[in-house]
Amino acid sequence: MAGAAELYDYAAALAEFDASRTTVRSLVESGIASVPPLFISTTNYPPTDILAIPTVDLSLPLSSSVPLVGAAARTCGFFHVTNHGIDAGAAVSAVRAFHELPPAIRSAFYSIAAVEGMSYSTVPYMDRNSFDGPGPILPWRVSLRVLLQAADLGRLPAECRDALVEYLRCIEELGKKMARLLSEALGVGAERLETATQVEGWLMACNYYPPCPEPARVEGAVEHTDPSLFTVLAQDDIGGLQVRINGGDNDGQWVDVPPVPGALLVNVGDVLKLVSNNEYHSVGHRVMIKSSQDARASLAVFFNPAMSGGDSNLLGPLQELITTEKPAMYRSFTMTEFMDSRRKFGHGKLSTDQFRVALE
Numbered sequence: 001m002a003g004a005a006e007l008y009d010y011a012a013a014l015a016e017f018d019a020s021r022t023t024v025r026s027l028v029e030s031g032i033a034s035v036p037p038l039f040i041s042t043t044n045y046p047p048t049d050i051l052a053i054p055t056v057d058l059s060l061p062l063s064s065s066v067p068l069v070g071a072a073a074r075t076c077g078f079f080h081v082t083n084h085g086i087d088a089g090a091a092v093s094a095v096r097a098f099h100e101l102p103p104a105i106r107s108a109f110y111s112i113a114a115v116e117g118m119s120y121s122t123v124p125y126m127d128r129n130s131f132d133g134p135g136p137i138l139p140w141r142v143s144l145r146v147l148l149q150a151a152d153l154g155r156l157p158a159e160c161r162d163a164l165v166e167y168l169r170c171i172e173e174l175g176k177k178m179a180r181l182l183s184e185a186l187g188v189g190a191e192r193l194e195t196a197t198q199v200e201g202w203l204m205a206c207n208y209y210p211p212c213p214e215p216a217r218v219e220g221a222v223e224h225t226d227p228s229l230f231t232v233l234a235q236d237d238i239g240g241l242q243v244r245i246n247g248g249d250n251d252g253q254w255v256d257v258p259p260v261p262g263a264l265l266v267n268v269g270d271v272l273k274l275v276s277n278n279e280y281h282s283v284g285h286r287v288m289i290k291s292s293q294d295a296r297a298s299l300a301v302f303f304n305p306a307m308s309g310g311d312s313n314l315l316g317p318l319q320e321l322i323t324t325e326k327p328a329m330y331r332s333f334t335m336t337e338f339m340d341s342r343r344k345f346g347h348g349k350l351s352t353d354q355f356r357v358a359l360e
Ligand SMILES: O=C(O)CCC(=O)C(=O)O
Pocket: 205, 207, 221, 226, 233, 235, 241, 285, 286, 287, 298, 299, 300
C-alpha cells in the first residue's frame, strides 16, 4: 500500500504550514488526533541497548580526564560529563517555561529564519528550493534558536531570561574547558583548538518536543550530525535521543541514550571531525518521541568556529595530525563554504564528504 505520506502534495502542505505561522506545539494544542503527512516518518530502526555512553567526571585530575575524553571522542563521539558545577536543571526548566507560555506571547517570536539572531519555529531554516519532489519530513519539535553573537538576550521573556543568561555564563566556562580537553586529547596541546578555530560562534537551541498522539510515526529530530566543533546538551528526564553506533560489530545500529540525572552530554560535531583529520567522530543521532502525554525539553549549545569566510580563516586538518601514515583526509575550507555545503547536502555524512581528499 502506498502510504498516505507519498500521495500528498508536499510543497503545498509545507507552504500552507509556513503560511499558518504555526508550530507543531500549536497543532497539538488544537487537539489533533493523528499526525499530519508532513510529519510522518518512514524510517524504522529499532534501537538496541548494547552501548553505554561513556562518562567523564570533571572533578578527576587532567591525567585521568584527558584519556577518557580522547577515547570517547575517538569511538562513539558522545560522552556525559558529571561534576561540571552547572545547574542544568534550572536551564531546562526555563526552556520548558518559554515553550509553555501562552500562545500569544510565544508566537510573537515566530520566525523560520533568524531575525536579530533569533528564530522560533518547528522548521529551522531549510532551503525550500534544494530538493525536488517530497522534501524532508518536519520534526516533531519546536525550537527557539538564539545566535549569541547577534541576539539581544534582553528580548527573551522574563519567564526564561535570567536562567538562560546564567546558564550561558556557566556554559562558556565549560566550553573553554571542553575545548582544552578535546585539544589536549588530540595530542596537540590544550590551546591549539581554540587558537586554530576561535570558538566564538555559539548557537543555543531551546528545544521542545510536544507529546504526540501517534509517537511511533514521527521523529523529534531526524538523523543528522551536528555542524559544530562540539555540542553540549542539557535535557530533562523524558529521554528519546538515539545515537548511531560508529564502527565495530554493531556499526550502524541505533542505541538509546537515556538521560543521566545532573549530567551534560557532549558530542563531537563535523567541524571537529574535519579539523582532527578524522581522529574524532561526529556521529549520527536523532530524537524519537516517547510519549503521547509528556513533552520533552532540551537545551543544546553548539560551539562553532567564528563564522568568517575569508581565506585567512581557512580551517582544515591540523598540521600536527598530518603524517606520512595518515595524510590529510580533508582539504581546507572556510566556515561559509562549510555551511553552504550543509545546506546543499543536508545534515549527514555527505556534507563532510564534500571536503574529502581522494586518497590512494
Ligand atoms: O534534543 C536533543 O536531544 C538533541 C537535539 C539535537 O540533536 C540537535 O539540536 O542537534
